[in-house]
Amino acid sequence: MTPLIEGPFVDDTAHAGDVCLHDAGGQRRWLNMVLSPIGDGLLQGVVHDVSTLKEAEALARRQAITDPLTGLANRHGIEQRLRDGVASLAQGQSSGLALVMVDLDGFSKVNEGIGLPAGDEVLRVVTSHLLSCVKESDTVARLAADIFVVMLQNVSRSATALKVVGRIVNLLRQPYLVEGSPIVLHASIGIALAPNDGEDVPTLLRHAELAVDKAKAAGGDTHVFFDPTLSRIAEHRRQLEKDLRQALHKEEFVLFYQPVVDLHARRLVGAEALIRWRHPERGLVSPDAFIPLAEQTGIIDEIGLWVFDSVCRQISAWRAAGHDYRISFNVSGRQIPDGLSPEILAETLRRYAVPPQSIALEITEGVLLADVDQARAWLDAAHGLGMRVYLDDFGTGYSSLSYLKRFPVDTLKVDKSFVLDMHDDGNERTLVEAIIAMGRSLGLDVVAEGVESAAHADLLRHMGCHYAQGYHFARPLPVAEFEAAAGHIAAQLAPAAAR
Secondary structure (H helix, E strand, O other), rough: OOOOOOOOOOOOOEEEEEEEEEOOOOOOEEEEEEEEEEOOOEEEEEEEHHHEHHHHHHHHHHHHEEEOOOOEEEEHHHHHHHHHHHHHHHHHOOOEEEEEEEEEEOOOHHHHHOOOOOHHHHHHHHHHHHHOOOOOOOEEEEEOOEEEEEEEEOOHHHHHHHHHHHHHHHHHOOOOOEEEEEEEOEEEEEEEEEEEOOOOOOHHHHHHHHHHHHHOOOOEEEEEEEEEEHHHHHHHHHHHHHHHHOOOEEEEEEEEOOOOOOOOOOOOEEEEEEEEEEEEEOOOEEEHHHHHHHHHHHHHHHHHHHHHHHHHHHHHHHHHOOOOOOOEEEHHHHHHHOOOOOHHHHHHHHHHEEEHHHHEEEHHHHHHHHOOHHHHHHHHHHHHHHOOEEEEEOOOOOHHHHHHOOOOEEEEEHHHHHOOOOOOOOHHHHHHHHHHHHHHHHOEEEEOOOOOHHHHHHHHHHHHHEEOOOOOOOOOOOOHHHHHHHHHHHHHOOOOOOO
């Protein structure tokens, strides 16, 4: 018997507590006792059997730290084990600790392909593999849907952790048979070592996660040890995200316009709108530096709405000044279908009284690949409003021809990499000629990007290319400089006899 009620008893004072009893067969019973002294060394009280309650409490505690699918420790469980491990390390009872984070690459697509029940079974097999790679003193946990964590005790050298990682990788790559079909898994693995990479639980978990992020950024199916530079990169990204969220409200975004010319009519017909960020400290930031972050964080929706509103406002202003220009702008796949819904497009066009044909939406093959049905429905709706659709970077993808039949495309934009390298007898010239000929045969307009010389312009005109843009005519310009550039371009395009 394990007594939990202690004396000495004081007159008129009741004492309560739980007592654990073990019978001869080893079965455990819990009794709750409330005792009061009645004098002459005697006690009276009430006893309740609370075994069921105690078992329920113990079960709740276990469930709170256990993943129900795999039986492994969950996030709370691994944090508890990590706290114990860090404490042992601080007290000199452990030589080191390694935290290995295993993120299964593309597992969501596996679930989509084979269904959740089969996917759960694969996760249970992964659990078995991970447990077979470690010692009893180590801990394996499931941190999230397809993210596992392995805590290795008494590991002070990266080489030791690397051996375990090697075993994990080899087992994960073994084919998993699901309904007779093999599935091969790959993982992005991040490794943090204590105490060098952190001396507390949040830091160790964060550093292992940063290492995983770097592994995923490298294409996945690899492992990365934490490096202090990862923290600096993450802090830079965090600060950039913070600034990005405030940029719209602080009116730090601006549109630049790169002129587009009609090579045969020899006149300026419009522009491509390109967003820039006037950062108060970093200066002019190009979209390559912030658009990917905006897409990851969802800020791209707000930016897209601002761009479309600004484009419509600018077209309205130019029309009021007597200029019938067309403006194109890039649409991110993350803005489809809700960020720039057809309803929003229609309402904004009405508000500025802008002819829909004055606007062109530039999309890439990647946008179409993301969700074919969704992209087609959105493009059909936008095209139905009267706006034009440009297929950007044409020729750089894998299935360009099929898109011309499946989507409402009006114009092909020849990627500048081909135009820049055009020579009289080069492969790039042959490719550009083929794209232009194909576009013409299908009734599509063609815009050539990257025109940097008069020779480029003359060659494209000879090939039958409709439109062109590039530094030969003008760089992307703030709207205040666009008018001056328009006059220069008009003089530049005029036939020699007219000059």
